Amino acid sequence: MSAVLGEDPEVILAERRYGAIAKILETAVTKTDEKKWTFTDMLDHVFLHRALGIPIFLALLWAVFQFTFAFSEPFMVMIGIFFGWLGGLAEAGIANPHLASFVAGGLCDGLGSVLVFVPPIFMLFLALAILEDSGYLARAAFVMDRIMYKLGLHGRSFIPMMCGFGCNIPAIMATRSIENEKDRMITILVNPLISCGARLPVYVLISGVIFGSSYLAGTAVFSMYVLGIALAIIMALIFRRTLFRGKPAPFVLELPRYQVPTVKSTLLHMWERGKWFLIRAGTIIFAVVIVIWFLSVHPWAATEGGEIIEASYVAGLGHFIEPIFAPFGWDWIAGVAIIFGFLAKEVVVATYGMLLGTGEEAVGDALVSMGVFTPLTGFAFMAFVLIYIPCVATIGAIWRETNSVKWPLFTMAYLTALAFIVSGLIIGIGHLLGFA
């Protein structure tokens, strides 16, 4: 048998199949003007260029966040004013003090402060939909994967990770197309480092607070996405050298054809991704907001109906864990936000909305006027939110896809450690450079 099939029978049989196909096509297909330079060839010559590929990708990504910021700002202000007005109305108009506190403090300040971020999220998804439908995003993934492969990593990791810009869960599911189990595991483990839509509200809020102008703030958000990509590559390298030794499988990637995205499919795409944000706002975020609101106004007598937050249960919890985050220069609210943010990262924003006791002032303005963050501590906070434990749903997806409890637990542990290390480094290096 080995005389006919050789060392690798699978390859020999595949060759024979291709031989049979070639024979069929010889008679059934004729091709004319085969050497024509297609539009795709021209664009690929630029986008996949060995030296220019990455700078082009970074430039486009940067432009995406500038676009996201600039176009959504006025709408965010409008929504913010609307919820502030609604909260004021509720406080004045609802007789029952518990209900008034819930509507004003829980719904308007908490949920409202999350819904303010509907415009940037939809803008980001619109921009990404255009990049994806045009065929560019697959190229960007290919350019990144070329580097990964040179570093000894799997070359098909970025395709699933790029779709993580929307949400990590489909990205983790998409790793099923990776043939080598070790390559697949590495890709799953580093996937949560790629920023998702739920982290965007946190980035937009904090960067807006610490940098003010949309130009710098957009760049700060962009830097978070790049930091995530860089950390994903570094961690993948570490995992390759330690947990999953071996050589990556060679990769073949078929690039889709370029096309002008249709308005309908782009909008549909944006809506499909964006609607998840709305669904989450109405379900998990809503539920967590109720819990935090409850903890922030009780004991009712001591807090005087939610007026004195410092006397509430949530403040007790916050002050209890405050020492952990004190070295970073964050207040106790940050600790509470981080803990509840495990359920959904948008909750970080809602927590600040509720606990700052902002009244009719927007959360961002309150953060500025109270001086909660310096540019340095704010930047470190953004990095922490990017890295630490991804949301509970992502952990669930890792559990399902790896079919073990060990890997989700490991992911939570390593990401938390990494979050402390990276944020600590940012603060430390910042101090050395003379930032406060």
Place this chain on the structure above:
Amino acid sequence: MITVALIGNPNVGKTELFNRLTGLKQHVGNWPGVTVEKKTGKCTYKGEELEIVDLPGTYSLTTHAIDELIARDYIVKEKPDVVVDIVDGTNLERNLYLTLLLLELEANVLVALNQWDMVKERGIDIEVDKLSEFLGVPIVTTVAPTGDGIEKLKEVVVKAAKGKEKRRKVVLGYGDDIEALIKKVENEISKDMNLSSTYPSRWLAIKVLEKDDEVLKMIEDSPYKNEIMEMVR
């Protein structure tokens, strides 16, 4: 009800075609690997109800990747009435590989030659009748984004489901040397009634030669295990 499986290489427009057939709005992405789980939808054609299953995009049907295994398991175990193989007309060399594998599985295959507009635009001249004759399967040309050929596809699917039994079996040869080996292994396998009544014995023989993990596991339980494995030693 007629069950119809959609299969094809990644990014050939399977999900788009699925949406066209079922009127559903599944996420369509311009990158390979959008569908990793199978999705189902329904449609009717002249009173016939069709259940349509969108399988993950795959180049091959080996057991190396989970999505390939999902697709293969579905065809082998669920035995859909019709398997529509969606083929990118501009890249037949690679796309037909999967078609050959499906024919080996003795699935009731039907080819949808998609991106037919691009085929014409690029000046590729495909003699559809000839190709259909060679492969022994019906071929329908389609353009998923515009919906061209979708009604025809439904019609041919229903026809194929009804005429399942009288299909002409086309065997694409591997060359005399390998064919002789396949024949020998196949003879041994067909002695195991249990196996050969569940799966096509020629397909099992080819997979044994390829040392396919899943099929070798099945052979493990066969009373003819030793004889079969002797052949490939």
